[in-house]
Amino acid sequence: MKTKRRVVLLFAMVLAIHSVLPVDNAVCAIQTGKRAPTFALSDIDGHPYKLIEAQGRQMTVLFFFDAQSTSSQGGLLMLDRLLRQYKNSKLTVWGVTQSKSEDVRRFIKKSDITFPILLDTTGVSKHYDAQLVLPVVCSLGPQLQVLDYFQGGGEHAEAALVRLAERQIHRDQPALAHAIATTVSKEAPTNAAAKAVQGYAALAEGKPDQAKKVFDEISAMPGKDAIIGKEGQAVVLARQGRSDEAMALAESVVKAAPERAVPHKVKGDLLIAKGDRKAAEAAYKSAVASSEAAPFQMAETYNQIGRWYAQSGEYKAARDYFEQAIAMDPYYLEPTSNKGVTYEKEGLWRKALTEYRKALALDKTDTVAGVLARKAEEMMALQKDAASKKRIDQLIDTLVKRYKSQAAIAGAQPEDDWTSRPMVLTFVDIQESGGLPARDGLSIALATRLGELLTSSGRVQVVERAVLERLLSELNLGASELTDPQTTLKLGRVLAAKLIGTGALLYLPDSTMLNLRMIDTETTQIAKTITHRLPAGANLDRELFDLNRELLKTVMAKYPLRGYVVQVEGKQAMLNIGRNQGVTTGTTFDVIEKGEAITYKGRVLRREANTVGRLEVVKVEPDVCFARIVEQKRLVAQDDPVKEVLVEIAAKGGKDET
Template identity: 45%
Template sequence: MKTYLWRITMKRFVKFVLLPLLLVTTLPVSGHAELVPGKVAPDFSLQDVYGRDHTLSAMKEHSLIVLYFFDTESSSSLEGLLALNSLKKRFADTDLLIWGITTSGKARVSDFIVEHEPAFPVMLDSGEISGLYQAQVVLPTTCILGPGLKIIDYFQGGGQSTEQLLVTLAERELQRDNLDVALAISSDVQEKNPENLKAKTIYGYAALKADKVDEAENVFRDLAETGGEGDVLGSEGLVAVYARKGETKKAMALADKVEKKAPDRGYVNVIKGDILYSQDKKKAAEAEYRKAVEKPEGEPFQKAVAFNQLGRLYAGLENYQQARQLYDQAVDIDPYYIEAMSNKGVAFQKEGNLEQALASYRQAMSVNRNDTFAAILARKAQELIDLQRDTARKKRIDALVKELAQRFHRQQKPFPFFSSDDTWTSRPMVVSFVDFQEKGGLSERDGMSLVLTSRLSDLLSQSGRVRVVERALMEELLSELNLGSSELADPETALKLGRILAARIVSTGSLLFLPDSTLLNLRLIDTETTAISRVLTRKMTPDAGDVEDASAWLNRQILETIIRKYPLRGFVVQVSGGEVMINLGSGQGVVPGTRFAILEEGEPIKYRGRTLRGAPKRIGELEVVRVEQDLSFARIVDSRRTPARDDKVQELPAELAMKGGKE
């Protein structure tokens, strides 16, 4: 395997490092260091015409920066500058950073600004920075910087170079998931040059990623009809479209044809691998992924996916070291590939290496600070690191885990919350989560179950109505019991875990990865009755941002189920004026605003010689205004008589409270 990975690395080194380096070294030099792709760009500070300072090293939070060296009197410079200006004005809210840099005189620059009103700063250079970036002889010169201020693209000249610059920006925005920008730029290029195959290809993949499947199909079909290279690029895109639509036979058949026409291109092998994996043909899938990473040709975003998917497969086999090597190679090819970055973190975390896991998650967040997925993983990793550093708390959890493990093996009853015989007063509602079982295809991103259960646990805990078993405790317990995903898929095992943790509800479920979406199925199981309290199903998009929406929806549905099926019950302790004290507090899930019905035992009913208990009558309603740990204070909203000590109270769902407690 080491020889195999070395061979791949050398091929990639030649294509992605050595060739660009040879191109750069043909540029005129002026005694300055060469500009090498993958290296950090030389730092500098310049002033614009208004005297404001701009320092490159202060712009690290931007993951895409365009340094455009130009001359105000050059028509070729003006073409690219106006294209960039139009782009920045159309998409002002993106974090694309553009700096214009010129050695033209201040008066000419001022006139230029008045005439064209650039949406980005134009800086005055004495010639030193232009020399540093080898932009003195040929103008315009464009240097594109990626994450960490590393050089990723370099262009000189106008005309075709300007078109190439725009196509490259479209591709970079596709890689960054800024799909509207990618679509707009590639569309503009096609309008000016309908023969630009790469612009059309990028437009098709951006449309497919934006879930515009029919539009993508039309674009790729038109491209395939152009013949030659267009036939290969278009057919390759159609394979992706058919796979996305679930038309696997058509996808596989066309993939075979593309492979014969273009045997050095590997993207269709990635798609074939995904299809085979979803059919549980993992060995065959691995063979296709291997072909994909070995083949030399393909767009960077396609090659990166190949390395990532092979890494995902190895991670599933618990071969985490090889998986991380492949993830690194994916990021080397595509510096915006946050999926591979966070996947590397998950691989570290599964081995217990939390510090390096956190570093990987933060790397992904530095590229896209709005990525919910990486943010949740980073927060959870930090919590586990903090736990390890808190020796006293760690010692308490370790002792508890030992005790719980013994109870699991002996099937002892859970620790009691109360020692009283009170069967009416509610105990704390405790919920435990067991990670979702993952089925179907090989998702591009690892850790979906961890992210969903972590975010959902946070939301439920924040509600105050529910206690959630700490994930740190659950992970330690699973490790102690040596329970893996296959054992946890058994509902009986999940119930046994829930019982020893004193959880009233255990949440289990599955994630079914489909070509166009993920189907989430969640079951709430009552540990006392083993009945399924509710089944929740939701279709999720591949977009990581949908995790937040899905978690919020699940949170609402679970809370609604708990309030309806497990309403809080307690007693009136005392009444003072218009304020009523009840024997429930934050420990049982009471929050300010919670409403309770005041109940009175119904009159006994005699029937055929038997005396039956009458149904309780609602005689009033309370609204909690103040909460302590084990007590609450409520105002009387409605009452047919003055509440009295030992009156029963029962929680009202929010919608019933609004209707006065009436169904």
């Protein structure tokens, strides 16, 4: 009998210890990174819920609890309150309980909870090790992979909620992250990890001053908690561009706590911005070798060293690090997209497209992934289209010969020096400098998207990217060669482009500066210089739409369409230029009388042209257009010259849907 009592006592002690220790995945059926056990349960009203139906949702939280135990319900009720406020959080929460149906019904009535509460009548809780120690919180990713698993109340319940808050930062839900962390902090004011989430959420929302205030509070806490605050202060200083202060603080944290990953990463970012790639690599390697950081921070660290290797042309090594970043935080879009860029640079378009589509599955509105995916689709389609491939092969062969011989462009000379020829433009290369951004492919996406917008305007013809990239490859012209202005001009002339777009992206801590130059290949003059700041977190599509409008205004102001009246019938005139020259419906022309030339003492003097009428295009064909006569000071007649008038181009470049 004494032996039996000792066994019972020992078992109770084991349970007590187990309830206050984190679950060891090695002995638990649930393991992070593995697919969660599927199930089918019903709620109190008999409505069925199948876990497989949650596949594809951004995040699903399974909250196992006891309907009669208030201590196991706190986290669930807190999430319910928050998600009533953040209805667009794309977070699914299911409560699961083995409690009796009458107890569950009383709980639902008392709490007025909005989440489905599922009755476990088939032993699902056993598969999740959620029978004896509650609550159990299990977070699942889009493919139902287990992201996080926490068991028990008290500190473990706090840790589960903090981790859930951290997961929201890369899900682009910083407000929800802040709200969850704030709620935890109110209940546990000394929880430094919860406070840190508030700081990083503020940074994600573009509020560095607010983040600094939070990290200042943490740095005043005792012991190791102060280290969390100081590394956060270093991140804020780096974001504010106070590089020397950030470096000094990061180095002091590294000395005090070398096992922390964040200060090593801060050092790497600062060093690479200074151009010290070797020292940056060492710092990044120290960061990934460190053991202490939240998953979202480790994901950023793995992504950053992956970017370093990709920039060095070591694409296989880069992808290995990107994979580790994705495993740490599947909601972090950057490493998935970056992995696609490495495949693109190797010409592996199908693999690149797969990664871009994965990125779009995380955020279908992501401009960079969307543009890169379209480009990959076009390249794949081109490879399959034998006729198009043959056309480009022949064109490239001709262009390569023309470039090497510096031969002039063959073709018929224009019949006059007044009528406009097609306005052809190409973006040759956009150099990158400054820091190492978390996202690769911005320069590719920027040039591609601007080309799409300009082409859709109908006013400009943009050289196909497939042609340009093949030509650069055949001529072995890389980024360093394209920094030579004479090389870019020569390339533009070979492509029969009137304008060449080139420039640079300068990556700053809080934004990106774009310097874009449009060069006239005939005069070698810079037709337009645009300096545009792209704030961190800005709507890139909106920014590019505005850039497109500015470029179109430049083209229309400096290179207005010109032509002649072919014939007039009533209130309508036919002009000798059309879609091929860039005419679009709504284009406005002035009908002009050229000033008469007078020779005086050997000099030819010409008076300014007079405007005698205005036309608005109502119909466009490839080589001609038809315009209604809006006004005329005299009758518009055949052979009258016309010249485009610069008007507001809100409708140019595609409909503004941003």
